[in-house]
Amino acid sequence: MKNVVVVESPAKAKTINRYLGSDYTVIASFGHVRDLPPKDGSVRPDENFAMSWQTDERGSKQITAIAKALKGASKLILATDPDREGEAISWHVRSALEEKKLLKGIEVERVTFNEITKNAIAAAMKAPRTLDRPLIDAYLARRALDYLVGFTLSPVLWRKLPGSRSAGRVQSVALRLICEREAEIEVFKAKEYWSVEGLFTTPKKADFSAKLTHLEGKKLDQFALPDEATAHKARDLVRASALSVRKIERKRTRRNPAPPFTTSTLQQEASRKLGMSAQTTMRTAQQLYEGVDLNGETVGLITYMRTDGVTMATEAVQAIRSHINTAFGKDYCPAKPRSYATKAKNAQEAHEAIRPTDVSRTPDAVAAVLTADQKRLYELIWKRSVASQMQSAELDQTAITIGDNTDQTLLRATGSIIAFDGFLKLYIEGHDDKDKNNDDDQNRLLPAMAEGDSLNTKDVKAEQHFTQPPPRYSEASLVKKMEEIGIGRPSTYASILSVLRDRNYVRLEARRFIPEDRGRLVTAFLTSFFQRYVDTGFTASLETQLDDISDGRADWHDVMSAFWQDFSATVAKTKDLKISDVIDALDQDLGNHFFPPRPDGSDPRHCPSCTDGRLGLKLGRHGAFLGCSNYPECRTTRPLTVDNGEDTALPDGMRLLGHDPATGEDITLRRGPYGLYVQRGEPDPEDKKAKPKRATIPKDRNGEELTLKEAIGLLSLPRDVGPHPETGEMITAGLGRFGPFVKMGSIYGTLSKDDDVLTIGLNRAVDALAKKLASIRALGTHPKDGEAVIVRKGRFGPYVQHGQLIATLPKGDSMDDITLEEALALLDEKGKPLKGGLKTATKKTATKKTTTKKTTARKTTSKKAASSPKSKTTTQKAKTAKTKMANTTADKDDMPF
Known part of the structure; x- marks a missing residue:
């Protein structure tokens, strides 16, 4: 009997299935199979925080797939990720199956592994456990908290602060x-200060710089030289002094490597060194964890990437130390393995740090099978993990004090020399902005000199500085x-x-x-x-x-009760909160932001349009704006800005791109049920039939980066590309249901994903149509309406076409030989409507012909049917279905794609 294993992702399922063999069926749950319905009442505090769970379409599909696999199976093994969320996914899968009574006689086990490798999977299967109830309770508490805060606080925002989300x-x-x-x-407020720095030459003609630290026997703090006059006086004093080396201090320091990555430090370092967003970092790390194809086998390259732990498995540490000895030499491997402890608040160290699953898979060895982002992130993780077990770097730090004979004027120069590079040979940790200048001073090399050496002053400068705001x-x-x-x-x-x-x-x-x-x-x-x-x-x-x-140290119901009691009482107090109270509070808090002080000292809130008006924050139906206290008599208003200066008063899922230069109407980016689109203007409430112009955004185009110019171009589709060089007929470009296309008459040519429908030229359009034109031959125009009559290759042989009417050629006739007269005769004799074209009209005509013959019989039948309730229901259903079909047909896109 087979065992069924459930994991989160298809990639993970595929890899694990290879490791486990034919006795196991591995199925992906695609993440959570259930969630709280997005409506009030999904979490009920009055019922001890009972929750209602909902299975969406995808979740139902996966539960059905798991249920199907369980037929004849003896065991269900839940192998989702080894964290709280993974435990919750397993719990949801088991609960959903239990509700359907599909686990009768089936043993349920939970296994976890920190890396997707053959050995790790085999070891996990030998050590199953039950579901971790405290982890599940922690998930329930977090989910309930987030739900209650969101669904309780957000409506308060909507009512009291329109425009917020x-x-x-x-x-x-x-x-x-x-x-x-x-x-x-x-x-x-920036504060001015000055510094004095001199450039000096040693007896051996080597130059170095030093900063003034003591003047007239007093130590200088940051603001000791507050202005230009004081700084220039100090500068002139240094220039006039005979200076020598008064003191040299040397000491050897050790710099230890950073611990291997946790989730947080990986996100930070990837941002600093690689410019990756946290989202991109986690997505790429997930790909490395789930595995890549190496020599025909999918192999996970790193351990689980959601962790607070900084420890590594003993076997991994030994393998890394062995690699260090081989690749760098024994001097780079410390006598004992390094151990680390996290300093983060609330850290849970249940899992290993993020490390390579096999240190022998160097970044260069796997680079060929990785994407650019995967390669960069893997190299970062690999180097950090190896460096964390390497020998400390040793630096000789030097501080040189120079001054006059009285030691009343002193300057200081600092620098360091790397005596032994240690882990720095492989990895240097990134730094925040505030650390960079200090590092530059510390890593500077100083020339050789001795105490008592006289120095030649080459130059002394006074430099102005201003304090900087926090970044x-x-x-x-x-x-x-x-x-x-x-x-x-x-x-x-x-x-x-x-x-x-x-x-x-x-x-x-x-x-x-x-x-x-x-x-x-x-x-x-x-x-x-x-x-x-x-x-x-x-x-x-x-x-x-x-x-x-x-x-397991607290009950989640108790934690929730304590939180909800105070939170719900605070929310209840806002029911009587007046909009004027909200405006006053926000106006006071953000007044300096919206009305910064003016250079001339005038009142920044004074209304420019009326004599006694005062500008302030106001709330309208669509959100906040700045307006005069005499509003609406005084119409001076100013919108708050977002999205590079555009009005914030837009509904969710909408972004104002700008205004149409021709009509002045708003052009907005919106999200509909089928994706992003742009729209010009708004519906006319008095003319419901008139609809604003809309255009779908191509799937390969990023809506966040869409410009006003591109949106106007999309709204102008279809556009004329130019006349065909042979036929002279106009070629147009447009967007259809299945993507961009070019069209000439009734002939369409598809465009590739690399083609831009807004800029495609005539040559490319002709190329796109060439394949279709090769299978089509124009015969001329129809004498009745002037429309083209063509002959084209079809699936079942050549046929002639006039509009939506087609007729197949007799067997043996070639499309190259048929004439216009013969085509017209064929269309008159056996012309049929093109599928999806005139079919409905033809059926209606045929129905009319047979209606008269059956009128009497139908009258008799309808009388009998009228007395039957069942017949009435059936008739009503038929009418409803017919109406739905008619509506669906009316809404269909009239494009051929």
């Missing part, structure tokens, strides 16, 4: 961090900050940052987060009325409680 338990705290950093930058968060620094304060989990950081951008709460510029006005409004609202729930301390303490649940 959603709030989330961790998402809102991350947004607050970004907004508060921006507020710090806005109120920051905006990058993805790397924000992830680092979130991990430090203990909010969220590293495995969720990528999705949190993605949601903030998708909601248009923030944007990325030069790889730095900048909050949009919409994001700042939401943060100001939440900090004003829900301060506790966007407080980093509270959110971190809640994370600790959730970790206690996963470790």
Whole structure:
């Protein structure tokens, strides 16, 4: 009897199936098979937080596939990922099967493995366990929390702050961090200070620079030289002094390697070194974990990539140490293996760090089978893992003090020399901006000199500086900050940052987060009325409680009850909250942002249109805007900006691209049930038949990068490309159901994915039509309507065509020999409508001919049928079906593709 194994992804299933052999059937669940329905009541606090689960179409399909495989099987093995989410997926699969009573007589086991290799899979199968209830409870608590916060707080936002989109338990705290950093930058006032640096020459004619640290016997702090006059006085004093080497300090320091990657540090380092977003990093790491094809076998290259742990398996450490000895020599391998402990708050070290599954698979050895992103990320992981077990680097640090004979004026130069490179031979860790200047000073080499050496002063400069505001968060620094304060989990950081951008709460510029006005409004609202729930301390303490649940130290119902009692009471207080209270709070909080001080000192809130008006924040039906206190008498208003200056007052799933230069109408990017499209203008409420112009966006085009010019081009389709050089007939280009095409008369030619329908030229269009034209021959025009009559190759032989009417050629006749007269005779004699064309009309005509013959019989039958309830129902169903069919036909795209 076969055993059925369930994993998350098809790629993982394929690999594991190869390892396990024919006695096992491995099926993918495609992630979660169930989730909470997106509606109120899915989590019920009054029923001890009972939850209703819903299986979507894909989940139902996978459950059916698993159920089918279980027929005749003796065992179900749940082998999803070795973390909380993986445990939850396994629990959902088992629960869904139990509800359908499909597990009778079938043993259920849970196995986990940290890497997808043959040995790891074999070892896991020998050590099955039951589902981890505390991990499942932790999942339930998190899911319930996120649901209740989202479905309770978001409607409050919609009612009290129109134009906002959603709030989330961790998402809102991350947004607050970004907004508060921006507020710090806005109120920051640069302070001037000066420094003095000299260029000196040693007796051996080597140059080096040193900075002034003491003047007139006093140590200089950052602002000791506050202006140009003071700095120039100090500069002149140094220039006039006879300087020599007063003191040389040397010491050897050791620099230890960083630990192997966790989820968080991988995201940070990939951002700093590779420029990868957190989302791209995790997607690429997933691909490396699930495996690539090596010599005809799918092999996982790295261990599981969602982890807080910094330890590695003993066998892996030994293999890495062996590789270091072989590749670098024994001097680079420490006497004992290195051990690491994480410093992150709330870290769970149940899993290994991220490492290569086999250190002998060097980046160069597998480069040929990897994509560019996979190659770069694998190399980063491989080098970091190997370097973490290498010998420390040794540096000789030197500090040289130079001054006059009285030691009243002193300057200092620092530098270092690498005495032994150690792990630096393989890997140098990336740094944040604030660390780079310090590194430059430390890594500088100083020339040889001795105490007492007289120095020649070549030049002394005084330089002006200004203090800098704190830097905006990058993805790397924000992830680092979130991990430090203990909010969220590293495995969720990528999705949190993605949601903030998708909601248009923030944007990325030069790889730095900048909050949009919409994001700042939401943060100001939440900090004003829900301060506790966007407080980093509270959110971190809640994370600790959730970790206690996963470790079995707390009951998830108790944690939820304590949270919900206070949270629901806070939400209830907002029911009586007036819009004016919201406006006042937001106006006070964001006043300096919307109305920054003017250089001339005038009131930035003074209305330019009326004498006594004061500008302030206002809330309208579609969102916030800036307006005069005398509104609506005074019509001075200004929209808040987002998306590079466009109006925020747009519904979800819509983005304003600009205005049509010809009509002045808005051109918007929208998401419909079948994907992205652009639209010009809005429907006319008085003329329901008139619809705004719309155009589908090609599948290969990124909607986020779509420009106004491209949108106008799409809305202008189909466009004229030019006349065919042989026939003179106009060729047009357009978009159909199956992609871009070119058309000449009734002849269509498909375009490849590399063709741009907006810019395709005449030569390419002629080439695209050539294949179709080779199978078509024009005979002339029909004498009745002037339309073309053609003969073309068909699936069952050549045929002639006039519009939607076709007639096959007699057997043996060639399409090259037939004349226009013969074609017209064939069409008159045995012409039939093209499928999907005149078929409906023909059927109606045929029906009319037979109606008279059957009228009497039908009248008799209809009288009998009228007395039967069953017949009435059947008739009604038939009418409904007929109506549906008619509606469907009317809505069909009239393009041939």
